[in-house]
Amino acid sequence: MKKLFLGLLTALLIVMAAGCSAKSEGADNSSEQAESSSSKDKTINFGVTPWTSTVPPTKIASLILQDMGYNVKETKANVSGVFMGMSRGEVDVFMDAWFPMHKVQMKKFGDKLERTAVSYPKAKTGWVVPTYMKDINSVSDLKGKEGEFNNKMYGIEEGASATKESNEMIEAYGLDMKQVNSSEGGMLAQADRLMKQEKPVVFFGWRPHTMFNKYDLKVLKNDKGFFESSSVEVVTNSKLKEKAPEAYEFLKNWSISIDDVEQMIVEIEDQGKDPEKVAREWINNHQDKVNKMMGK
Template identity: 30%
Template sequence: MTKQPMSHSLRIAGLALAAGSALAAGTVQAQDKGTVELGYVEWSSEVASTNVVRAVLEQAGYDVELTSLSAAAMWQAVASGDSDAIVAAWLPTTHADYLERVGDEVENLGPNLEGTKLGLVVPEYTNVDSIDELNANADTFNNEIIGIDPGAGLMGLSEEVVDEYGLDLDLRSGSGATMTAALQSAIQNEEDVVVTGWTPHWMFARWDLKYLDDPKNVYGGAEHINTIVRQGLKEDMSEAYAILDAFAWTPEQMGEVMLMNQEEGADPYENAKKWVEENQDVVQEWLPES
């Protein structure tokens, strides 16, 4: 007879515990806004912007997963819905082919950064000022142009530059890191080098550089970086959509983050969180009013 009350008490305690657990689970579920998948290319500018957007979305209560892809795969991922968004679309020139292929399958939210530029870059001390002077000085540059990853839109445009200008220099593919390493080595040895470059990029803050004139305008004029999202994101995650739509900053602000990322042992995600924390006045402009 003495065991029954104990059993009854345990049963009540168990029910109370289950009810509390259910309530707690419901609270967690109510606060769970879901996961936002962001694709990006391994350009220093896009590493900076994508990690900042990640930190802002996390501040708003979302989980965020980043996937590094080639430019072509990045665009296709948004079109297929494997990625929710990218903040790394260089338009109207660099990624024009990708936009043409999948434009009907994605939503273009417009520029998040204005004032970008593409072209061939040399140290300021180099006695060449225009692309059409390269052939006459090919030996100075070891008969080569140091490029980046072969799938990049910048490389496609640079191939057009080689054809349009009839350049006798070989366009070497590699990565953003190998390009800046070659640039650094040449500058340290006061040698001439020509690389494929773009603004914004931390290398312009670190070294005195100049773009070569492009009289044929193959690289086009100033570009902008746009935010592209998958179809249906507005309906599925309206707040995340609103944040992505509002995200916009300046080359100077992006440059701050890129320079932080060049420090030895730097963690782009941690740097992005630090920048977001220290620039809440800017961040609040991207967050929906509560």
């Protein structure tokens, strides 16, 4: 009986030890999983301006980050609001910053922001006219002909860097013109109305944009250094690297071609396709590129 009792006690101790070991191992695994989960249990907030060029890269990056396990959110605002939000840590990412135009905002907010990646270089911006205006090929050609345009140049919203630069260009060239500001859609609606009548019109244009697919346009040359070719970049707030390191590394590796963005804008704006479906299709068709950006 004594031997039997000792045998049973030994067996019980072995079982208890194994159970404790399993619990300890399970706790370790649980801890590791919790740690991994907590690193992804973050919401990445994208700043979204009312520009068509902002939508495709934002939707693509958003879907990829969701695939990586992050939550995502979009905050719509004008460009000044987006940069202000990033400086306060309320917005994490802006996928459509244009340089040198947005150097002013970067200088204003200093080390609170970071130029994280280049989406695509050499995007054209500036004043545009329809190609049927044969005699207008540069900004200086407008001098003395302002009356033909009703002394108006059409621009995007107040507060945009492009709006400020257009006003500076009017002054630099001594043009008797006033910039009429509205939303991107409002500007294009006015330009479209005039172009349908083949009347003179000058307005702000940029690539990538469907305006260059819909209309025959030319960007006016200028010899005073305004509206240089832009580098379109990803800007993040400086806390993102610590807040969500894997998301930051993905954004650090981000790139896309201007032709791809323009094609997606056409599909979304002209063909009425759902932006997320268009973005998902791009991801599926560029999996090697996506894997590279994700560091795989």
